[in-house]
Amino acid sequence: xxxxxxxxxxxxxxxxxxxxxxxxxxxxxxxxxxxxxxxxxxxxxxxxxxxxxxxxxxxxxxxxxxxxxxxxxxxxxxxxxxxxxxxxxxxxxxxxxxxxxxxxxxxxxxxxxxxxxxxxxxxxxxxxxxxxxxxxxxxxxxxxxxxxxxxxxxxxxxxxxxxxxxxxxxxxxxxxxxxxxxxxxxxxxxxxxxxxxxxxxxxxxxxxxxxxxxxxxxxxxxxxxxxxxxxxxxxxxxxxxxxxxxxxxxxxxxxxxxxxxxxxxxxxxxxxxxxxxxxxxxxxxxxxxxxxxxxxxxxxxxxxxxxxxxxxxxxxxxxxxxx
Amino acid sequence: xxxxxxxxxxxxxxxxxxxxxxxxxxxxxxxxxxxxxxxxxxxxxxxxxxxxxxxxxxxxxxxxxxxxxxxxxxxxxxxxxxxxxxxxxxxxxxxxxxxxxxxxxxxxxxxxxxxxxxxxxxxxxxxxxxxxxxxxxxxxxxxxxxxxxxxxxxxxxxxxxxxxxxxxxxxxxxxxxxxxxxxxxxxxxxxxxxxxxxxxxxxxxxxxxxxxxxxxxxxxxxxxxxxxxxxxxxxxxxxxxxxxxxxxxxxxxxxxxxxxxxxxxxxxxxxxxxxxxxxxxxxx
Numbered sequence: 001x002x003x004x005x006x007x008x009x010x011x012x013x014x015x016x017x018x019x020x021x022x023x024x025x026x027x028x029x030x031x032x033x034x035x036x037x038x039x040x041x042x043x044x045x046x047x048x049x050x051x052x053x054x055x056x057x058x059x060x061x062x063x064x065x066x067x068x069x070x071x072x073x074x075x076x077x078x079x080x081x082x083x084x085x086x087x088x089x090x091x092x093x094x095x096x097x098x099x100x101x102x103x104x105x106x107x108x109x110x111x112x113x114x115x116x117x118x119x120x121x122x123x124x125x126x127x128x129x130x131x132x133x134x135x136x137x138x139x140x141x142x143x144x145x146x147x148x149x150x151x152x153x154x155x156x157x158x159x160x161x162x163x164x165x166x167x168x169x170x171x172x173x174x175x176x177x178x179x180x181x182x183x184x185x186x187x188x189x190x191x192x193x194x195x196x197x198x199x200x201x202x203x204x205x206x207x208x209x210x211x212x213x214x215x216x217x218x219x220x221x222x223x224x225x226x227x228x229x230x231x232x233x234x235x236x237x238x239x240x241x242x243x244x245x246x247x248x249x250x251x252x253x254x255x256x257x258x259x260x261x262x263x264x265x266x267x268x269x270x271x272x273x274x275x276x277x278x279x280x281x282x283x284x285x286x287x288x289x290x291x292x293x294x295x296x297x298x299x300x301x302x303x304x305x306x307x308x309x310x311x312x313x314x315x316x317x318x319x320x321x322x323x
Numbered sequence: 324x325x326x327x328x329x330x331x332x333x334x335x336x337x338x339x340x341x342x343x344x345x346x347x348x349x350x351x352x353x354x355x356x357x358x359x360x361x362x363x364x365x366x367x368x369x370x371x372x373x374x375x376x377x378x379x380x381x382x383x384x385x386x387x388x389x390x391x392x393x394x395x396x397x398x399x400x401x402x403x404x405x406x407x408x409x410x411x412x413x414x415x416x417x418x419x420x421x422x423x424x425x426x427x428x429x430x431x432x433x434x435x436x437x438x439x440x441x442x443x444x445x446x447x448x449x450x451x452x453x454x455x456x457x458x459x460x461x462x463x464x465x466x467x468x469x470x471x472x473x474x475x476x477x478x479x480x481x482x483x484x485x486x487x488x489x490x491x492x493x494x495x496x497x498x499x500x501x502x503x504x505x506x507x508x509x510x511x512x513x514x515x516x517x518x519x520x521x522x523x524x525x526x527x528x529x530x531x532x533x534x535x536x537x538x539x540x541x542x543x544x545x546x547x548x549x550x551x552x553x554x555x556x557x558x559x560x561x562x563x564x565x566x567x568x569x570x571x572x573x574x575x576x577x578x579x580x581x582x583x584x585x586x587x588x589x590x591x592x593x594x595x596x597x598x599x600x601x602x603x604x605x606x607x
Contacts, residue, residue, distance in 0.1 A: 024428055031425025038418050039411065118412065122405035123462075125376060128398040129426050318394075319378065 028129055032137035033145060036111070043146055046103045047153045050095050054157050058164040080273050081179035085162070086188040086281040088178050092161055093154040093192060100150045104142055108210035109221045111138045112317060121317075131318040132311075135211065139310050142207050147200050151193065187282035198293050202256040205302045208309025215313040215320070256299060259292040325352040326384070327473055327505045328373060333381035335368050335529075342368040343379065344529040352472075353502040355519055358509045359599055360526035366509040369526065370477050373507070374403055386472060399429065402466045403475035408482075410458055412451035416444055423465050435468035438498070456487035463491060467499045474499070476508040492516055517595035525602050532602050537595070545584055546575050546593035553587045560584065564601035575601045 375390030
């Protein structure tokens with residue numbers, strides 16, 4: 001009698017490849033996603049560049065920071081070192097996500113506009129790929145591949161950065177400011193992952209709007225999505241004395257974070273060190289309320305709106321005849 | 324003959340000016356059809372309608388499907404080259420092969436690679452690094468490696484030198500065309516490829532002014548280089564076109580027999596280019 005054996009990890013990747021290769025729809029979708037990274041190289045060059053710069057930064061700076069001699073004892077407390085370690089993990093991701101937002105904005109505005117501008121849409125349309133699948137691949141890149149890819153690259157950066165700092169501290173026999181703490185690491189990563197998932201769902205309507213603008217506007221989509229809303233806000237305020245659009249945008253900007261009770265969680269996590277107070281990210285993770293964010297109806301209405309935008313962009317691409 | 328394209332009463336307005344007006348034609352399987360007309364005649368609009376790329380009124384069936392509602396399905400059996408400049412400039416040659424292989428179940432990569440091996444195109448090159456002629460070769464390699472039933476070409480050799488133009492059509496005939504396949508091509512360079520066509524469709528101001536197989540053109544049209552003393556007699560046979568060439572008058576007649584016209588001068592079947600000019604000037 002044969003006994004079931006676990007599939008070796010190395011066999012899983014070829015199995016996935018075979019599965020994609022044998023399913024024409026999956027294969028087409030996979031190819032369309034690859035195409036986005038061929039065409040828009042900033043999608044992978046930018047995060048890798050940020051990673052490279054941060055790692056070069058790790059070589060130039062070091063974990064054995066100058067410590068005020070009056071409170072050095074507190075800074076060298078292992079618990080504080082762990083909090084600082086978590087903060088460093090979080091802080092290192094910030095450049096990644098700032099660059100990601102910038103890159104994604106330009107990508108989404110360009111993804112359906114560039115092919116009309118250079119008439120290559122006629123080549124794309126000569127292939128048996130529907131407009132829905134094309135738009136879906138682009139939105140998948142903007143909403144899933146790039147954000148989660150950035151998360152992975154940021155995670156690798158965190159690990160390498162910490163390893164470089166640790167190595168340099170050991171080699172220079174200097175006291176380390178940060179201390180590896182597996183629980184703190186996991187909680188920090190979990191909180192950032194959660195934040196990323198909520199951000200994707202909450203900010204998805206912006207992706208939808210950018211894709212529609214890219215598919216529909218005849219020229220200068222960047223101007224249309226920046227200057228025009230600004231003019232509408234000013235016009236609304238001057239003419240009617242109202243601020244509906246600015247309120248809506250402000251709500252879509254930070255409206256979800258209140259549901260997580262983020263502010264009290266941050267305040268509650270503050271730990272005094274000498275004359276400073278530092279937030280403990282693992283402690284924030286223990287205190288945030290995740291449920292209310294996912295039961296916020298506006299979050300799911302935004303997701304529906306994004307899907308509608310995807311549908312509209314596909315229709316625009318299908319019936320637009322300006323080649 | 325199985326109909327690959329059946330168009331009945333196609334109409335299309337751009338703003339207020341008509342691009343297609345009551346256009347009807349049928350294209351059979353295994354034919355090479357030249358859709359010929361001057362700039363702005365409606366050729367590209369007709370092709371766009373066939374490819375489901377534009378709105379229009381009227382009835383249209385391509386391979387039995389309505390391109391308006393079943394475009395995605397249709398494109399599995401139809402290939403087209405819009406013109407030489409539409410391949411994305413950032414695309415590498417190897418990526419182009421990966422791409423078409425990834426999305427087209429009827430793409431034969433080995434065939435495209437073999438075709439490219441006969442050219443100077445390198446796999447690592449990007450489209451923007453290739454000459455216009457090489458871009459055409461690449462596009463042709465991708466297109467000919469697709470086992471499609473209908474190939475649509477819209478001015479595929481525009482802007483290319485004679486060498487590349489000749490090579491393009493030679494490849495098309497030798498490596499691609501067979502009785503199972505149909506090619507619909509628009510071009511300005513009628514003289515160069517008129518021997519290629521099995522059928523011609525002349526279009527002017529959005530209307531079809533001639534729809535004929537090339538073999539029946541000889542039965543319908545005759546060109547006579549009329550000797551000066553026979554001009555008045557020849558005009559009595561109501562030529563639909565006449566012009567003076569080196570002091571002699573060339574006339575084209577429709578529906579006349581060789582026996583009627585032979586006494587008037589030198590008789591021959593007009594070339595497609597001559598007929599095109601005649602039809603266009605008549606319809607003007």
